[in-house]
Amino acid sequence: MIKRIFQHFAARVLTAGLSFAVVWLTARYLGAAGRGEVSLFFTDMSGLVLLAGLVGGSSLIYLVPHRNVWHLLLPAYGWAAVVSGGGAAAVALLRPVSTSYVLHLAAVTLVQVLLSINVFLLLGRQRERAYNVLTTAQAALLAGALVVAFGPLEWPSVTAYYYANYVAYGVPWLLSTALLLRLPDAWRSRPTGFKRAQRRATARELARHSRGAQLSNLLAFANYRFGYYAVAYLADARALGILSVGVALAEAIWLIPRSTALIQYVALVNAPDKRAQTYAAFRGSRLTLLATAGAVAVLAAVPAAWLAAVFGPDFGAARSVILALAPGILINGAGMQASAYFSGTARYGVNNRAALLGLAVTVPLCLWLVPQLGMVGAAVGMSASYAASVGYMVWHYRRALGTEWRDLLPGWGDVQWVYGKVIGEAK
Numbered sequence: 001m002i003k004r005i006f007q008h009f010a011a012r013v014l015t016a017g018l019s020f021a022v023v024w025l026t027a028r029y030l031g032a033a034g035r036g037e038v039s040l041f042f043t044d045m046s047g048l049v050l051l052a053g054l055v056g057g058s059s060l061i062y063l064v065p066h067r068n069v070w071h072l073l074l075p076a077y078g079w080a081a082v083v084s085g086g087g088a089a090a091v092a093l094l095r096p097v098s099t100s101y102v103l104h105l106a107a108v109t110l111v112q113v114l115l116s117i118n119v120f121l122l123l124g125r126q127r128e129r130a131y132n133v134l135t136t137a138q139a140a141l142l143a144g145a146l147v148v149a150f151g152p153l154e155w156p157s158v159t160a161y162y163y164a165n166y167v168a169y170g171v172p173w174l175l176s177t178a179l180l181l182r183l184p185d186a187w188r189s190r191p192t193g194f195k196r197a198q199r200r201a202t203a204r205e206l207a208r209h210s211r212g213a214q215l216s217n218l219l220a221f222a223n224y225r226f227g228y229y230a231v232a233y234l235a236d237a238r239a240l241g242i243l244s245v246g247v248a249l250a251e252a253i254w255l256i257p258r259s260t261a262l263i264q265y266v267a268l269v270n271a272p273d274k275r276a277q278t279y280a281a282f283r284g285s286r287l288t289l290l291a292t293a294g295a296v297a298v299l300a301a302v303p304a305a306w307l308a309a310v311f312g313p314d315f316g317a318a319r320s321v322i323l324a325l326a327p328g329i330l331i332n333g334a335g336m337q338a339s340a341y342f343s344g345t346a347r348y349g350v351n352n353r354a355a356l357l358g359l360a361v362t363v364p365l366c367l368w369l370v371p372q373l374g375m376v377g378a379a380v381g382m383s384a385s386y387a388a389s390v391g392y393m394v395w396h397y398r399r400a401l402g403t404e405w406r407d408l409l410p411g412w413g414d415v416q417w418v419y420g421k422v423i424g425e426a427k
Helices: 001-056 059-066 069-094 098-126 127-149 158-181 194-236 237-271 274-280 282-299 304-311 313-344 348-373 375-401 412-426
Strands: none
Touching: 001 069, 001 127, 001 158, 001 194, 001 304, 001 313, 059 069, 059 098, 069 098, 069 127, 098 158, 127 158, 194 237, 194 313, 194 348, 194 375, 237 282, 237 313, 237 375, 274 304, 282 313, 304 313, 313 348, 313 375, 348 375
């Protein structure tokens, strides 16, 4: 388990580094206002991707170990096409955007969703290496395409960012499709009546599981990104651009707990004894929390002058965003193990109620604080939301497993264990 977590974490570190490059490129070449436009496009796209997950998403990992890949893929693809087109049209109705924006939003969203469906199916079949390679390749292609566009092509515009996304998601989607075709699952072009009924039953099961699992993801997305829309409407694109850089840097720390949580989720859905598997993962969770706390402390110590030197003179103000987000980043990182447990045991209601509680906190706080504090008010609202959600979730997590706090929080014994492992490897 530790080796698998480390391998996945290494891939996520590389991906985070490449994502950092994208943030840097868009900030340096497009400025705070251009970075704000990119952030709003990415936020719209992320929301549509989550809606597409209402028939698919992470529930594919839960179902594919015991189902035919192709029975799951077709309904997920069909729903992806509906959401991408319909969702982009809905954005055009909700706020003034250009026709070009709507078309790019629909197309980029569709390619991203198709890729995510493929990689979830591969991950559910424990093709973790393929998952790591594909997600890393996507980030590398996006960064590389932007380097070419902003550099040799001399095309520093938001439109170049749109086209870079086609490359970044399209190539890995083709590769992942080739990997799916190599799986042993049978596909028949002319299924019998029994096969048709089986596929329909699998599609219904996918929709049922996805609704429960994805509702919590949609609510979590609202918690994470409501502040973006509040800043966009109550402040301006420049403030949103600075906020997005601070959030991107802070949330990069989540690659530590997300790596652990994802691997443990995959192990949990494939384990016959869910409780035993969770207890076995406690040490990894405590060490993950310890590493997360260290990363938060390091990021909070970065001076504003360094941020301005790296991203541009406008972005020194991002330090205030980071400081306001730091408590929430640590708290939410601590709650990811609990969230993975409830998802892995199909108890989506706990995650959904936790996310609703967080949303009930962040919406009024952001609407109250953003007019007074601007982007910092949005960051404070996010941190408060994470604290409320995680508090509720961890309380239920402890009740479900009958654990003590010492089982969840890192201690001196964990530090000694790591030290012993490091010394043992050195010898």
